[in-house]
Amino acid sequence: MTAIATLPPAVACRAPALNLRWMVWGLLFLAIFAGFQGGRYYMANRLQELGIASALALYALGAWRGLFMLPRREWQAWVIRPILLIGGIMGISSLVFTLNYQGNVLYSFFSAREFLLAFVGPGIYLLSRCGLPLSDIQRVFWIALVALMLNYLFFYFTMDLREAFFSSDHTVSNLVTYDEWRGFRLKPPLFAIMVGLMAALLLVGQSNRWSSRLGAVAIVALAAYIWSIVLFRSTLATMVLSILLYPLLLSHRNRVQLMLVAAPLVLILLPVVSVMALENFLQADGGNIRAKAFALAFEHIPRHALFGAGEDSAYGQSYQDIVAPYFFPSDLGLVGTTYKYGLIGIALYLFMHGKIWLTLWRANIAHRQDHGRLNALLWALLMFMTAQTFNLLLNPGLAYAQGITLGSLALALASLTLKAHSTKATATVAP
Numbered sequence: 001m002t003a004i005a006t007l008p009p010a011v012a013c014r015a016p017a018l019n020l021r022w023m024v025w026g027l028l029f030l031a032i033f034a035g036f037q038g039g040r041y042y043m044a045n046r047l048q049e050l051g052i053a054s055a056l057a058l059y060a061l062g063a064w065r066g067l068f069m070l071p072r073r074e075w076q077a078w079v080i081r082p083i084l085l086i087g088g089i090m091g092i093s094s095l096v097f098t099l100n101y102q103g104n105v106l107y108s109f110f111s112a113r114e115f116l117l118a119f120v121g122p123g124i125y126l127l128s129r130c131g132l133p134l135s136d137i138q139r140v141f142w143i144a145l146v147a148l149m150l151n152y153l154f155f156y157f158t159m160d161l162r163e164a165f166f167s168s169d170h171t172v173s174n175l176v177t178y179d180e181w182r183g184f185r186l187k188p189p190l191f192a193i194m195v196g197l198m199a200a201l202l203l204v205g206q207s208n209r210w211s212s213r214l215g216a217v218a219i220v221a222l223a224a225y226i227w228s229i230v231l232f233r234s235t236l237a238t239m240v241l242s243i244l245l246y247p248l249l250l251s252h253r254n255r256v257q258l259m260l261v262a263a264p265l266v267l268i269l270l271p272v273v274s275v276m277a278l279e280n281f282l283q284a285d286g287g288n289i290r291a292k293a294f295a296l297a298f299e300h301i302p303r304h305a306l307f308g309a310g311e312d313s314a315y316g317q318s319y320q321d322i323v324a325p326y327f328f329p330s331d332l333g334l335v336g337t338t339y340k341y342g343l344i345g346i347a348l349y350l351f352m353h354g355k356i357w358l359t360l361w362r363a364n365i366a367h368r369q370d371h372g373r374l375n376a377l378l379w380a381l382l383m384f385m386t387a388q389t390f391n392l393l394l395n396p397g398l399a400y401a402q403g404i405t406l407g408s409l410a411l412a413l414a415s416l417t418l419k420a421h422s423t424k425a426t427a428t429v430a431p
Helices: 009-014 018-035 047-069 072-101 105-111 113-129 134-158 161-165 190-206 210-230 233-250 253-283 287-304 333-371 376-390 401-429
Strands: 176-179 183-186
Touching: 018 047, 018 113, 018 134, 018 401, 047 072, 047 113, 072 105, 072 113, 072 333, 105 113, 113 134, 113 401, 134 183, 134 190, 134 210, 134 376, 134 401, 161 176, 161 183, 183 210, 190 210, 190 233, 190 376, 190 401, 233 376, 287 333, 333 376, 333 401, 376 401
Parallel strands: none
Antiparallel strands: 176 183
16 A cells, blocks of 8 residues: 555556455455355355445445545545435335334344445446456456355255255245245345356357357356256246347347337237236245235335335334235335335336446447447346346345345446446547
8 A cells, every 4th residue: 555655646546556456356256245145045144244344345445545536526426326325225214114113223224234235336336447457346256156156056955955944944944945846946146147147158159269168158057057946937038038139129229219119019018918927926836925915015005105114124023013924025026115115215216227227238339339249247237137127027126135236236337338438439539
């Protein structure tokens, strides 16, 4: 740090100390691994707390360095706004629950701590703008994705899934799901697996180096094997649909007109598809209970329509105490999110979903213009967010740890790509 202090600001920004870079790599790996729920299989997911600490450390380090190296408006956009957004969600939801049900505001606030994982995105944006190479961030991202897959397989082969499913400890029983045709299945870090699968598939067809191609094939094999265990058909179907739509609607800016032409057809089909998806959702195992939970959600939403019921806590009254023992908002898609956060919360959710998707779409086009090829991670994140759009009614994943982590990383990586594209374009037109 003393060496950096003696250099001019521009030089210091381009050459961060090597030991600091290694520390950032470690913090980033922990934040991604824990954020995608890699530690859920042991110690009751205590690793998530370390991931939150890592995300906050990255953010604090980036905010401090950016204070001296970045333009004021850019610094405020990536330091002040995340605090207002994340702090607002946690603070308002906990306060609302306390006002509605006389709970403990601190219990509810810390129950919502998974939102703190969202600080990983602003942290890496700020650090990258202050000299940390974007290639380093992407390399750590790849390593974390592979580690998450191997971690899942290790516990899948070593854990007694039947015993875990019937465990009296809910932190253990919640790790395993069961149905008649798929048997006992260990819940995976699904978001990481699907992003890794899509990114590796692109590398297989795009990479010019045999070493990269072989590595990509190995990742595809890992992800495909895990999918053969969990068999989440709707997730895979929407990912395939996203890939098919990419060359038709998403690959170039001039396809926007085609998207506008197709929009009325989508609006016509959306209610039909939604009803079919909902029927399939309710006819699955536990469908009767889920249908009752939906009915209760619709009954309770009008009581707290604006801000919702708020964030409950395991150390006080919970939704199961207030509504019904089988009532879990996370199982009810957008309806559950509306119950929990109200109309304002669901509007904010849809805005952030759209913002992340649009930034990824623009970044993919910009990267292709600058480099003549797609960036595998950016493209995979766009495909996943597109698939999430199709699944939005039943799976608002960005409201929970895996989605919070993925959305924050996606927005940061896409914004850095657009910043690099803008800088390159400015340098090109400059005399």
